[in-house]
Amino acid sequence: MGRTMHLAVSLNLAAATRQTGLTFAEIAGFVRKVEAAGIDMIVISDSLTSGEPSTSPFEATTLIAALATVTDRIGLVASPSTLAHQPYNLARRFASLDIISHGRIGWNATLRQNPLEAANFSRPEGFSDDDFRRRAAEYIGIVQGLWQGWDADALLFDKASGRFHDPDKMHFLDHKGEFFSVRGPLNIARSPQDTPVLVMSGLARADLDFAASVADVIAIEEPSPEGARATYDDLKKRAITAGRTLDALKALTTVFAPDLTAARLEAWLGTENCDGLIFALPADLSAINGFTDRIMPELRRRNFARSAYAGTTLRDHLGLGTGGAK
């Protein structure tokens, strides 16, 4: 048995090159193939950070709601930005998705600004990098706080006494900060996996302390295995400094599957000090087939891939405990 490698696939639907958009049935087919390969999670994006318009017919949070009903085990992660939703609405959407999927949901919070978004969301002046970062940190804290507003045993369902829930197990957030004030709580029950998984990506150097203190998963985006290893070590040190255990944060390295020759795959897999890999795939059938038919056998040969899912929730797959910075 090899060491546990967490394997994820990332699909950017916005970058599909076809003229006619992907159908839901095609995307569901991709995700089921990846699920059959035993992958921990699939990360779905519906917009580009290049400033070009998306070609996706679907927005990612609505898409993963539908995907949750046609899959059983795979984790489903969507990547809406902190500009496109109010924090209460985003926290609520993901809490709802987590109940729909029986605990298989994650939010990929990117700290990279999409230059298109501010202009379409009534903020034509945009945000400075520093304001964007402080705002995103406050936003993520609110979302994680709202996800913990109801205790897991708050619902009583007691028809005879007429007590539906225990009011002492419902908690107001009462957040008042620089950018937001949010009273809470969410009007939705606690997640079956405690809280949705917080994935963070698009990190600049200045984001690393914050990300290492709150994220469940961090996507390392470095062009070389050596750079990825250095960032991994750095993140784990910061997590320890923030008082977390090594296992509480999974740092996964993003690799671009279409560029992978056998030698390059070997170099990435040989990386020590890595919790796993995120394979970034174009959203088309040949790329999905290439992944399941060419890359997966290499991973299996090294005992890096699981033969079957052991648990049912995304936190189970990732070997994470309960969520959120306390």
Place this chain on the structure above:
Amino acid sequence: MSARQMKLGLFLWATGHHIAAWRHPNAHVRAGIDIDHYIKLARTAEAAKFDMVFCEDAAGLREANVNIASQTSRSIGFEPISLLSALAAQTERIGLVSTASTSYNEPYGLARMFGSLDNLSGGRAGWNLVTSASPIEAANFGATGLRPHADRYARAREFATVITGLWNRRAAGHDGESFSVRDPLDIPPSPQGAPVMVQAGASDDGKDLAARTADVVFSAAQTFEEAKAFYDDLKRRLAAYGRDPDDVKIMPGVAPIVAATKAEAQAKYDALQELIPDDVGVALLSSYLSISDLGRYPIDGPLPELPESEGMKSRQALVIEQARRDGLSIRELARYFAGARGHWRIVGTAEQIADELQARFEGGAADGFNVMPSWLPGELDAFATLVVPELQRRGLFRKDYQGRTLREHLGLKRPV
């Protein structure tokens, strides 16, 4: 079938619309955390050929008093856009309509959400525009207080203009009082062109906005006369915006309780009413009247004189009129109101219920009805198996879907 037929919506509400529904022995008490419950309800409605399922929404708790809240099932439930997206993958024909607020969303973001739901469902999505009257919601969005009624509607008008412009591919670029949008929508149109626009506001501002922008209007009316007056008023307003009376379908809410005999139906209703705790009934009534302390008046006395509130103006008038007309005490009104929240209740056999619906439909007071089962799944099953076949037998409701999109079900034009 050339004769005019009524439209039917299923107004979803976790355990049912009656405030004590969750305590009913056969109600599905875990409804608010069980997606399979909702899939079954949607499929039942689809098998009965309903035009749509409809979710109302609030982004926050519904009761300010945490003790009262804990005696109802309304503090937890699915967020409706994710819920309907899940249902889109598990149904084929039925329309999927969700409420979303113009106060706590941006038009570009909501255009993407509903555009995506419309694509996921093959053209079955609808958006119910609300301006959000609750101070509990406002506190979740950085607001220090609820915006005045007129301001909320000014924002809603601008929101509706922007979102329909995005959906209908009109020239991009908007720079207005509340919103600015630079680019065209990046989600392509569905087979029905754009999501169906729904509204329920019954104030003067609300009716005017509906006449400008809505395809469907949900309303609340107790009597035939109220329903007819609302219907005529709204249809009359359409001409000012160059629209035909048929361009908007008016669907009042109805809360039926059906059984094989009238006595059996009445017994079902009485049993539900007995499950309402007095403090919960009074709190619910207070909340709809937008006053916080109805509990300080004698519960067996009459409703006091009430000032006009910034909340639901039109709903308030309806409830007060009901109380005065019937000489009801606070307790009686609270119980009556809790059952259907000011909507029209009919207790009877399938024939009696069909008679009542037919009278309003043929009397020019409704184009269809938004059905509000008292408890779930039982009262939906009863309506689907008893009342729908009776309506079909009379030629008042379709026996099968003719089209695939919600616009086709409703007989609406494609947007331009």
